Amino acid sequence: MPPAVAPSRLLKQAADDGRTGALLVGGAPGGTVYLVRGAVTYAESAAAPGVGELLTVSGRLAARTWEAALEAGAGRGAVGHLLYEQGHLTQGELELCVLGATYDAAYFALGRPDAPAEFRDDVRHWLGDVVRIDPGALTRESRRRTKLVEDIFPQPGLDTAPVIPVTRAPRERVSMTAAQWELLVHADGQRTPADLAQLLGRAGYATVLELRRMAALGLIEAPPPATPDNPDFVRLPRAHGEAVNRVRPAVPAASEAPTVPIVPSGASPPAPAPAAVAVVPAQVTVASAPEAPARPPKLARRKPGARLPKEIAAEPPEPHPGADEVLLKRIRTALRALR
Amino acid sequence: MPGVENCLQEAMAIPGAIGASIVDYTTGFPVATTGAAPNEDHEAAAAGTADVVQAAQSRSLFVSAVPHDLLEDLIITTAGGYHLLRLVRTDFDSRLVLYVWLDRLRGNLAVARRRMQTLADELTTR
CATH class of the missing domain: 1.10.10 (Arc Repressor Mutant, subunit A)
Known part of the structure; x- marks a missing residue:
């Protein structure tokens, strides 16, 4: 990944250059924004139902109808036009649905300035060009929506x-x-x-x-x-880096604990033992301090029972527009029809 | 089968119309706009439109008086004009309202209201 550039800035650059392609935004939930000659035509995100879901779950289109349009139009990127040419939807419905879905997905895709983003040229969405949205308006609106929910409950x-x-x-x-x-x-x-x-x-x-x-x-x-933000994973190692140094000296001291069983055996031996214990930590502290930065803070990484960070537990699937996605959506639509 | 642009053009053809827009009233966002807006600010007007619709829809008991009752339109009358808000019903999930700003002297409320009903219906039905 190239050095982090906010997805919205990358979008603006691509739009200013009048490029055609897809802005892929990673992270959770991430998303994809599609540009055609500098104007946004569609956006999708795992957190926002797409046009197909909106139309089929609501019962506006039968799963079969949607699937057929997808099959016939996906290859040439004209699913949207097919739907109203064949009279399944009015142009108004289609436009409103696409506009709604695009602004919806953009909130999730552009909402996090720290999400990794990448622009791929010449990627087009199978839906086709139903609407054209100014990328600036899309970014502004995403930001406004973020502020709106933050004002309600900043969590x-x-x-x-x-x-x-x-x-x-x-x-x-x-x-x-x-x-x-x-x-x-x-x-x-x-x-x-x-x-x-x-x-x-x-x-x-x-x-x-x-x-x-x-x-x-x-x-x-x-x-x-x-x-x-998985602070468990991200912050603990650094915070504990210091703690490790301080805890370490105690460990050798504890390992010399076998001196303790001596205690009951006689009164005279215990006397030097505490002295030794007192000295050892001091030495260890001095010795361990310089090498501490080199030591990976492995021990302090996770609390018992802490969840695996999302990046490891289940890396989000790479958004891959194209045939695979079309196939997956068709399978999902077909499965839904069976329910 | 008019598209969104076409619908707004027709709305502007209503006698006395000064401006028109389609607003998503969940977020107060103008999905499409044309003509003038109060204070020349379509975005602020949309936010205000959303507030009014939400107040009538979810913060008042008007539409909860009878089960399955629905809000159809709202009319705000000012000394200088009429502000008409007509809810656009779609089968899929969307919360949209067609807004038309009418000049008080040139506009005819009854005509405008009927035209808007037709426009909102035509936008989403065959």
């Missing part, structure tokens, strides 16, 4: 952690919107906001927004503080 961890409703409401009387009710009913303690959005066919951002509102009301458990 970004909520966007990715499993949704756990509190078992007892913190107030006597609770009023909620229909959308909030739907989320609460489907939150089983395992599903993340992204899972809920996919399941219900609702926009990812709308889901996150309602969840933050409910968290602010105390209806949803705050995620464990370790979750958002």
Whole structure:
């Protein structure tokens, strides 16, 4: 990966150069923004249902219809045009759906300035050019949306952690919107906001927004503080680097603990022993200090029971637009139809 | 089968129309705009539109009085004009509202309201 450039800056550069291709944003949840001659035509993210999910989960299109359009149009990047040419959707519906899905995914894809990003030329999305969005407007709107949820409840961890409703409401009387009710009913303690959005066919951002509102009301458990950035993994080694030095001297002292069994044997031997113990740590401290930086802070890395960092436990699949993704989506749509 | 641009053009053809937009009222974002906006700021107008719709939709009991009741439109009358908000229903998940700003003297509320209903319907149905 090249040195970190914020995804939104990379997007602006590519747009200013009038390039055609895809901005791949890594991290969790990450996403992909598609440009055609400098204008955004589509964006997708694992946390935001795409056009296909929105249309099929809502029942607007039969899974079969969507699948057929995907099969016929994916190769030449014209799935969107096929859908309204064949009369399955009105142009207005298609445009509104694509606009909604694009802004939705952009919030997740462009929301984290520290996410790794890369621009690949000449990658096009199978949906085709249904809309053209100014990349600047997309970035501005993503930023505004981030601020909007932060103002409600500043806890970004909520966007990715499993949704756990509190078992007892913190107030006597609770009023909620229909959308909030739907989320609460489907939150089983395992599903993340992204899972809920996919399941219900609702926009990812709308889901996150309602969840933050409910968290602010105390209806949803705050995620464990370790979750958002894996501070367990990232910070502990450095913080403990110092602690290790201080703890180390005690270890040799402890290893000389066999001196302790001597204690009951007689009164005179114990006397020199404490003196020896007192000296040894001092020497060890001096000796170990210079070599400490070279020692990898392995021991201090993880607390017992701490979760494996996401990067290791399950690296997010590399967004790979193209035939593979089309195939996967078709399989998923087909499986859904069987349910 | 009009697209979004076409829908807004037709909205501007309503007698007395000064400006029009389609707003996502979850986020207060103008998905598409045309013509003038109050204070020449479509984004601020959209945010205000979203506030009003949400107030009527989820913060008041008007649409909760009868089960399965739905908000259709809102009309805000000022000394200088009418602000008409018509909810656009789509089968897929979206929360959109068609907003038209009408000049008080040249505009005809009844005509505008009916035209907007047709436009919102045509946008999403065959």
